[in-house]
Amino acid sequence: MEKGPFVMTKKILTILLAVSVVVILTLAAATALGMKSPNYEQGYEAGYRASYQAAFDGNYYNVKAGLGQDASYNDGYQRGYDEGYPAGQLDRGKRTINSS
Numbered sequence: 001m002e003k004g005p006f007v008m009t010k011k012i013l014t015i016l017l018a019v020s021v022v023v024i025l026t027l028a029a030a031t032a033l034g035m036k037s038p039n040y041e042q043g044y045e046a047g048y049r050a051s052y053q054a055a056f057d058g059n060y061y062n063v064k065a066g067l068g069q070d071a072s073y074n075d076g077y078q079r080g081y082d083e084g085y086p087a088g089q090l091d092r093g094k095r096t097i098n099s100s
Contacts, residue, residue, distance in 0.1 A: 043076030048084035050077075055086050 050066050063081040067074045 039070055039072040040076035043073035043078075044080035045076075047077035047080030047082075049080075051081040051084035052086075061085055 047063070047066060051061075051063075054060075054062065063078055066077050066081070
């Protein structure tokens with residue numbers, strides 16, 4: 001057994017270091033595996049609303065109209081716009097009418 005004035009301090013610092021590593025790894029995993037930033041959520045909601053409004057107004061699918069914030073907002077906006085636009089309407093702009 002070691003004897004000295006800093007033995008207890010070394011043990012406490014070792015434990016604190018181990019706890020901080022666990023906390024940092026937990027936060028990194030949570031960030032990487034699914035925690036969405038508030039900007040993502042705001043973008044998602046804005047995109048979802050904008051897509052339904054566009055379809056209601058008879059406008060074509062245009063996800064680019066609402067982009068321009070940060071990358072997280074844009075990711076959320078695109079996901080919300082895609083999920084909010086009514087099914088069957090995504091290809092509206094590509095449709096051609098054959099005239100006889």
